[in-house]
Each structure stands twice: as structure tokens, then as C-alpha cells.
Amino acid sequence: MLESYFPIFVVISIAIILAVVLLSIGKIIGPKRNNPEKLTPYESGMDPVGSTRTRVTVRFYLVAMIFIVFDIEVIFMYPWAVSFRELSGFYGLIPMVTFVLILLAGYYYILKKKALDWDEE
Template sequence: MDTSAISPIVSYVPIFILIGIAIILGLLLTNLSRLLGPYRPSNLKASAYESGMDPVGSAHERFSVKFYLIAMLFILFDIEVVFMYPWAVQYKQLLTQFGMFPFIEMLVFVAILFIGYIYVYKKGGLKWS
């Protein structure tokens, strides 16, 4: 069988099927538990739970902005792994096709991220106090 005649989109069909099954299964299980499970609301269930002790203070307190800043920085610098993983998987093939260019390109990418990390550190984005 000649595989060159197969459309490129056909090779993605198993991935689309997997995504479809995951979505259908997630929706099915979520709604099935809602339909079959008992629903008996009460004041006790609606109250805050603190290890069996009486709640202290309000459950709706504001969080410090620093929590969100750290979370956003984590996401920002964690995204680099999304770009580095495919590069690392294909590195040998890239090395034979393009020489050292992909390696230098990734070094520049990591250097830009490192400069961003230093900038955040200098601005005090990682200091808690």
C-alpha cells in the first residue's frame, strides 16, 4: 500500500477519535453521577468544613495578589516545556537535516526565557514580603 497517497488529515483521525471519546466519556460520567446520585441539600452540607472544628472567620477571604503573580509566572515559564519537548524528541533528525542551527535556536529561546526570569527577579516578582 502506498502511504504517500493518504491525505495528511487522515493520519490525525485516531487523535480526533481519542479526543471525542474523552469528551463524551467526561460528559457522560459527570451527568450520570448527577442523574443517579441522591440530591439532599442541607445547611450542614453547605457550611464550611475545617477538620471537624467550628469555622473560624469568613470562608470568602481575599487572597493576596502575590498568589496570582506566582501562578502566572509558573504558567509563563512552564509553557517553555511545551515548546522544548517536541524539539527534544526530534533533535537527532533535526541535527542531521539542519546541523547545529536547531541547537543554537533553542539556546536563544532558553536565553530569552532566562532574561525574562532575571527581569522578574530584579523587579521583585519572586519576593514574598
């Protein structure tokens, strides 16, 4: 049983050893010319202006969380769509319709709460 996993362990070991060796060689051989210009943050080729510690509005996080929820919806729908023919017709459709209706109810709630409305009130 364990013998069948031996090639996988060998490949993973070789990958780890190769990564460590190549990173070590780069660290040893690479130039070490640190100067203040090289240590500044890179902002699209322009000099940094202002503080990098600016506050971000909570709405960005809210939109990100909503995106993740609806993105996971697609992850659940894809296997269902692939195996739809193997499901027993109407009985395979009922759970997905229920799932989509629950998600639409959540979307309706988001719209009613105006979570996606960016206008200042």
C-alpha cells in the same frame, strides 16, 4: 469518509447516555436529607471560622503567572528534545538556545524587579 468516524460517535453517545442515566438514577433514588449541618462548608473536619471572603495578596497571582510562563517553556522544550536527533545538528540547537536566552532574560528581569522577593519593603 464519515463512516470511519461512526464508532467514535457511538462511543461518545454511549458515554453521554450512561452519564445522564447514572446521574438521574442517583438523583431519583438517593436520600434527600438536607439539614443545616450538611449544608455548611467543609473545612478539613473543623467548623468554619471567620469569613471566607478574605483578600489574597497580588503576589500569589504574580507567582502563579510566572509559574505558567515557565511551565509553558517546558512544554515547548519537550518536543524539541524528543526530535533533536532528526534536526540538523547545530541548526536545531540555535533556535532553542535563542529561546532559552530570551527566557533567561525574562527571568533576570523578574529578579531585578524583585517580583519574587516576599520581604516587606
